[in-house]
Amino acid sequence: MKILIIDDEESMRHMLSVILKKEGYETVSFNDARRAIDALEAEEPDFILCDIRMPGMGGLEFLKALRERGEQRTVIMMSAYGTMDNAIECMKLGAYDYISKPFKTAEIVLTLKKAEEREGLRKENRRLKEEVAKDYDISNIHTSDEKMLEILAMVRKIADYSTSVLITGESGTGKELIARAIHSSGVRSGKPFVVVNCGAIPAALLESELFGHVKGAFTDAHRNKAGLFQEADGGTIFLDEIGELPMELQVKLLRVLQEGELRRVGDNKAVKVDVRIVAATLRDLKEEIKKGSFRDDLYYRLNVIEVKLPPLRSRPGDIPGLASHFIEKYGRRFGKPAKALSGEAAAALMSYNWPGNIRELENVIERAMILEETGTIRTLALPIAQGEARKEFHELSIKKAEEELEKELISRALELTGNNRTKAAQILEISHRALLYKIKSYGL
Ligand SMILES: Nc1ncnc2c1ncn2[C@@H]1O[C@H](COP(=O)(O)OP(=O)(O)OP(=O)(O)O)[C@@H](O)[C@H]1O
Ligand SMILES: [Mg+2]
CATH class of the missing domain: 3.40.50.2300 (Response regulator)
Known part of the structure; x- marks a missing residue:
């Protein structure tokens, strides 16, 4: 030094x-x-x-x-x-x-x-x-999928506005990545991007975390504290797992969206904030509304622009490109040269159905980069169980595929109910008679 x-x-x-x-x-x-x-x-x-x-x-x-x-x-x-x-x-x-x-x-x-x-x-x-910024940079979003490219074009278009965005998609499809891309490609990029996981903070603390509190508002409130919304002032707040937000806070969030101001816990004065809200969920909020656990007025406020991220299995064309992106990333991180993918390994990646989407693919590659000692990643280094591979259909006949699917679902329902046909029919949402007929005709 x-x-x-x-x-x-x-x-x-x-x-x-x-x-x-x-x-x-x-x-x-x-x-x-x-x-x-x-x-x-x-x-x-x-x-x-x-x-x-x-x-x-x-x-x-x-x-x-x-x-x-x-x-x-x-x-x-x-x-x-x-x-x-x-x-x-x-x-x-x-x-x-x-x-x-x-x-x-x-x-x-x-x-x-x-x-x-x-x-x-x-x-x-x-x-x-x-490193985090690089991971979540828009230039780092790898895709050649038409739907995804449309989404990226939309991200650029909406970045400069303060309009609320709702991002939906299965686990690991890149919801946070898109949220950060919206923030960092717009005028708010120099301001904070604050992440709140609505499902991870205990409901009792959430209000004070989000909106802050004044001294004496509750037993542990020894001094005034600004909430995450105030911390994000001028920038973006990312409300992850918005479907987990308790009802009473949904009302309060709605007020912030409508009036652009919030009330700290224990305070009767309102505080102005300028925050863009990007929310994400893997739930179907419309279903939650039907069940009465999500407010429809809040839904329409959040959902001014909806970004629906497709699951990885619906865009297998992206798999090779993403795999080599992650091979390079982990090569760099571990100080190892990049590896090739064997034909067999590539085929396994392509036929798997990726319930954990891109995050799962990333984990698989990270693991392979550690375990594989040769310069080529072989199938063996991938933790994909044989049985989980995407169902192979030998013909493209929809009729035959439907039959296979029916057989599979009926067997599972019977297994689940201990061969109780009445219950199985209920789960399958078909009539008892239809079930008996199908069992017979498929020889189950
Ligand atoms: N198109 C992509 N190109 C490159 N990396 C991606 C892409 N999509 C996702 N990733 C990477 O995959 C990982 C998971 O993405 P992200 O955290 O945004 O998913 P998520 O939808 O928020 O997941 P969860 O629902 O589990 O919270 C991240 O490391 C992200 O950088
Ligand atoms: Mg996430």
């Missing part, structure tokens, strides 16, 4: 260089803050140690100048005239820490170690964020 020292006192610069070199740091010193700024790009220091009182440009001005240039580097301030005011001012201007002269060797070393640790975390955090 390289440390840039700025101090007008020669003896101070010398002492710091000696101490820090002994600790294994590389150092470079300046007696003038302005010259240090000019040298920043060439020197590329990891940390800066800067005196506050100096002739010419002082420490506070130095911090301001760094800020104006958008510099994010970690700066630790030093001063012999250590008043609290200076310290606070420094921190406000973005300094990481503050030490008063004279300081002990251990003190400065400890401060630097702490800064190093934070720097490590910051880098890791940035890396993870970039």
Whole structure:
């Protein structure tokens, strides 16, 4: 790690260089803050140690100048005239820490170690964020399926509007991916994208999580707290598993949608928010409305634009492209070269029916990239059970296929009911007589 020292006192610069070199740091010193700024790009220091009182440009001005240039580097301030005011001012201007002269060797070393640790975390955090952003970038959506391409064109078209969007689709079909793509290809992209899993937060906490609360609203409300809606202000809130939202919160969400304002728990004032709502569900909300567990007025508010994601099995043409996309992704992640797919493995991928859709495909490839030792992924590295392969039809006759399907469903219904034909007929939604006839004619 390289440390840039700025101090007008020669003896101070010398002492710091000696101490820090002994600790294994590389150092470079300046007696003038302005010259240090000019040298920043060439020197590329990891940390800066800067005196506050100096002739010419002082420490506070130095911090301001760094800020104006958008510099994010970690700066630790030093001063012999250590008043609290200076310290606070420094921190406000973005300094990481503050030490008063004279300081002990251990003190400065400890401060630097702490800064190093934070720097490590910051880098890791940035890396993870970039990785997530990359995963969910619209350019990363791989498809050549006509329906999916239409959806992507629609995403681009609606991105700049604040209209609510409802994304439906089976598990793992890319609902969150599309939600993020809507956010990141529109004018809100610089603002927060906040994810709420409506099914994962206990119902009792959900209201305060979403809308916030004021101090004293309930026993544990020790101070005011902004909710996720306020956190997402100016951006997008992604309400995942919206079908799980309890009835009473459906009413409150409807009010936010209608009035553009919300009420924190325990507050009688309304707060304005500007949030785009993108909701997702794998349930059939129309069914939920019939059952009385979802409000139809909320449904129509959310469903201004509906994006229906097709299951992977309905677009097998996308499977090879997605597979190689994931092979590359995990190759990169694991530091391994990309692998080929054997013909047999490719055929297995194509004929499987993917109940877990793209997420399942991704998991299968991730696993194969770990387990497969050769340069080619063979069928054996895929955890797809034989029996789960897509049913093979030997002819394309719909009549014959229907018969097969009927036989299969009747057998299952009989198995399930312990051969109780009356119950089986109910499950199959056919008459008792029709069932008896079919059992006989199929020789079951
Ligand atoms: N068309 C695609 N191209 C590339 N990657 C995709 C595509 N669709 C989905 N993925 C990837 O598949 C994984 C699952 O997608 P996502 O999390 O968006 O699904 P989901 O519908 O929200 O799933 P769940 O219902 O289980 O929450 C993610 O890693 C995503 O990046
Ligand atoms: Mg999801």
